[in-house]
Amino acid sequence: MPRWVKVFLIVGLVLLLILVISLVLGVKHGPGMHSGHRPLVAAVATAAQPFSADTTGTHKS
């Protein structure tokens, strides 16, 4: 096997190891984990608050 393939394999395995370790240690990563370091659902709920309060239909624009 050529040396460059071995280098690629080592780099790939190191990256895989980092990913596995971060998953084992519980580092948050993946969909929904990138918004201001808090769950997106909570962030969206906060953002939508001014509108969700108006459920009586009294608000007229």
Add this chain to the structure above:
Amino acid sequence: MSPRLRKLALTAHVTSSVGWLGAVAGSLGLAVAAVVSEDIETVRAVYVTLELTSAYVLVPLAFASLLTGLIQALGTSWGLFRHYWVIVKLVMNLFAAVVLLLYLQTLSDLAGLASAPGTDLDTLRTPSPVLHASAALLLLLIATTLSIFKPRGTTRFGRQV
């Protein structure tokens, strides 16, 4: 494959692959703009644009690159498992396509958040798209370099031919 068909397949592969690289570079530019901009409307527009371009430009180009690469490998003497550089490129392409598909959910969430009125700039701003686009760009640049230099090295299957 006939020489003419082979050239056509190669053209399709180069076009889709380099197009993918260019689209990722454009996405990186947008993602950087979202991190450095102080204008919330710009940041909102970036996340909505990133979601659309990912779904309708990046994903089609990624799969076009994968498909045309497979045709190119299987239809020519290069083969799919005969040369290490072809295998490495295939693995990189598959990895990038899978990560892109998984990342669509994050981009969709970010676009949803950007569309929600009242979201502040700190909530919206995230370095994640910059990191993902940078990694994708690096990966695609390596793949392009491999295609041009075609480093030596044949596998067991390549030596048998």
